[in-house]
Amino acid sequence: MATDTAADAAEGRRARDDVWVAAEEGDMSEASAGRPLLFRTMKVKGSILHPYRFLILVRLVAIVAFFAWRVEHRNHDGVWLWAMSMVADAWFGFSWLLNQLPKLNPIKRVPDLAALADRHGEAVLPGIDVFVTTVDPVDEPVMYTVNTILSILAADYLVDKYARYLSDDGGTLVHYEAMLQVASFAALWVPFCRKHCVEPRSPENYFGMKTRPYVGGMAGEFMSDHRRVRREYGEFKVRIDSLSSTIRRRSDAYNKGDDDVHATWMADGTQWPGTWIEQADNHRRGQHAGIVKVMLDHPSCKPQLGSSASTNKPVDLSNVDTRLPMLVYISREKRPGYDNQKKAGAMNVMLRVSALLSNAPFVINFDCDHYINNSQALRAPMCFMLDPRDGQNTAFVQFPQRFDDVDPTDRYSNHNRVFFDGTMLSLNGLQGPTYLGTGTMFHRVALYGMEPQRYRAENIKLVGKGAELGKSTPFLNSIPDGAIQDRSITPVSVDEGLMSDLATLMTCAYEDRTSWGRDVGWVYNIATEDVVTGFRIHRQGWRSMYCSMEPAAFRGTAPINLTERLYQVLGGQAAPSRCSSPTATLSSPAVGSTLYSASLTSTCRSTRSPRCSS
């Protein structure tokens, strides 16, 4: 749980401060034109880096010498075996070299939130669309998803500058009704977080902490508010846990006497358009209509203070802004015969649907089991995106993945330190880290397949784009606006016309004969759509940034037992490009193994969600 993490973090910080020193920024006056720099760049201290580089050189010499020795000592009794092992060694050595080169100059970049606040004040921060994906309320427990969503709704960002989207690939009523519950509990939880500066803002993790220093300004009221909200959260959990039985009971009552149809019914007495408990034609997992429901409208741009304490509302919110950001539920259309392309397909639909509803210039995505751990986490990537140096060319900002519930010795290497704190920082010194699938903020236009220099709104050419981006005129028209950073998100009226435009964007057939899944959006037909999508964006000349912040911006759940961990590693291995070294699983030849091993320890990653119950 999050309790040991504070101590861990403090210790980690102390250790790392001995390693990192400020890097020289060179003459920035021209690039920044008087605008303040919004992040600090650090490099590894010379006394550590130089010996490390020397070590790489020594190993390189040893490897070359080893090769020479192998060539000279050919085994004449088994030339084939010898040749095969030489080929393997050559490939092994080459990939080792590729793995080492970026490590010559690791770079860490730390966002300067104070400078961002100084420069931007509050009002001019750009809009963000936040995407969360989920599939199955049992495999990916609903409690994780609702906590993720509560943590996003409570994040410290301008309420009218971000919108929240949940994509439910299962199309289940449980998820939809869970979102209704979230919307109602958030009306208490979010103002409570704001009033008392609560961290983290995922209630399960917050109430699970043993101790926490109070940093808010209303210590006097804290204990009673805390007790009250905790009780409400308990009741909220009970309601969430009983959703599936509530829905089943309700549906049974509606279906009584009808032997043919066993529909699943919503609370308002209409049939659920998505997947039914008893699956029927047009109401099964792989076959149902597209659904989009705006559950919380886009808020007004003026703060709305809450009411003072009364008997039925014991928490005094008279000085707290009670607005909530927009909340939208989406379940895309599913038809037999179409490959739904898993997460990549879901993300592409969300990208299009959000373009007509909020069309923020930035999007950030989370898997349903990754919550916001640091309420400033949506501001931090802005330090990179708005920075005068490379902001215009930065396609995405990637955060390290951190995990709860890892046993103290980390015996299954869940933290994956070499990958998140080695390889990624190393790539950060080059064109930037790869896209890792969750906790990543993008420039929307980078996902539309546009190149960095064409990025400014006035340069976007829509002629001929219909073939690439699909034939929805409202969507094509939204693209230039989606590039304007200082555009505020304006509330849209969800009328019949808009609903039919949205339905078109969610259909399976929309992407036929377009570039979606190839040159536009998340890439299809590959196990590691995230990594490959990142590569495509890099290829176009964009760069990416790795954002280091304390406390960790986001946290996820790690496998708690060996079986789950092995599944996870297997998932990563099955997809070689997820590993920084493609040969990490090959057994190395006896002599070579010691030379290579240090660079090969657990460079693979994957965050397959644990099949745990909550």
Ligand SMILES: O=c1ccn([C@@H]2O[C@H](COP(=O)(O)OP(=O)(O)O[C@H]3O[C@H](CO)[C@@H](O)[C@H](O)[C@H]3O)[C@@H](O)[C@H]2O)c(=O)[nH]1
């Ligand atoms: O048909 C699908 C399948 C999955 N998902 C969502 O995609 C996310 C990741 O899927 P999961 O099965 O949990 O994969 P993991 O192995 O846990 O995830 C790792 O691998 C994925 C595939 O490369 C990356 O996208 C993730 O970000 C990365 O954490 C989850 O939020 C799912 O709900 C969908 O929306 N639709």
Ligand SMILES: [Mn+2]
């Ligand atoms: Mn997962």
